[in-house]
Amino acid sequence: MVSSPPCSVKMPDLTLANALMLIAAYLVGGISPGYILVRVARGIDLRTVYSGSLGATNAGRVLGRRVFYSVLAIDILKGFIIVLLARYLGFSAAIVAGVTVTVIAGHVWPAWFRFHGGKGIATTIGAFTALDFILLPTGGAVLLAFYLLTRSFDISVIATVIAMPIIALAISYPMHITLALVISAAIILIAHKDNILEALSASGKNE
DSSP: OOOOOOOOOOOOOHHHHHHHHHHHHHHHHTOOHHHHHHHHHHOOOGGGSTTOOOSHHHHHHHHOHHHHHHHHHHHHHHHHHHHHHHHHTTOOHHHHHHHHHHHHHHHHSOGGGTTOOOOOHHHHHHHHHHHOTTHHHHHHHHHHHHHHHHOOHHHHHHHHHHHHHHHHHHTTOOHHHHHHHHHHHHHHHHHTHHHHHHHHHHHHHHO
């Protein structure tokens, strides 16, 4: 008697699932509430006014404080939700960390806006809060410390972005989170290169 072959259940292609999750994170990151609100309200391209950034600060310059806070909240939420979704769906720690980085990259370099997006701070806050909640109060404390020292919010943000991966390395934080912090820091610093050069130039003139 020939025994029948064992039943097998076709498992989903995990490589494909990982790729789709990362692509989804990039596309979500590229959603720009600032661009949409300014285009609808004023009929202008946010990339052509003031700093040209698609983030909350530039949108607020055009439409006021209420829009600034609305865009800020949406940019935080899109980072938070996509990373939380990746965790909820059971993706590996490495892929969730990759989603964290990719949603930030999507915000800074959105394909449908010719890779010209925002500066990434709000989306970074949301994404890393979902990745590991303890990073939120830690980052907040570091930011406050730098602000008390410099009295400059822009310099404090940049200093915090640099400090967080250094702190993670120093305390031997989980490697996937540390790598996500390092790569995200590089993205944020590239996005803020003009601000950094301006701050260095101002510092040189004051000396």
